[in-house]
Amino acid sequence: MLKNCITCGKQTKDYSEFPCPQCNAKIARCKHCRQISLPYTCACGRQGP
Ligand SMILES: [Zn+2]
């Protein structure tokens, strides 16, 4: 199943998913963005590495 990467917005099936520490929403990030440690911004405004 494809997910949109929260960081780059691309659809990927090679993602990791984790809950936002602030609002517990599911955050999916692709392998590429994870490898180069790009930050994410959740819908609630929380930013993380
Ligand atoms: Zn990405």
Ligand SMILES: [Zn+2]
């Ligand atoms: Zn959040």
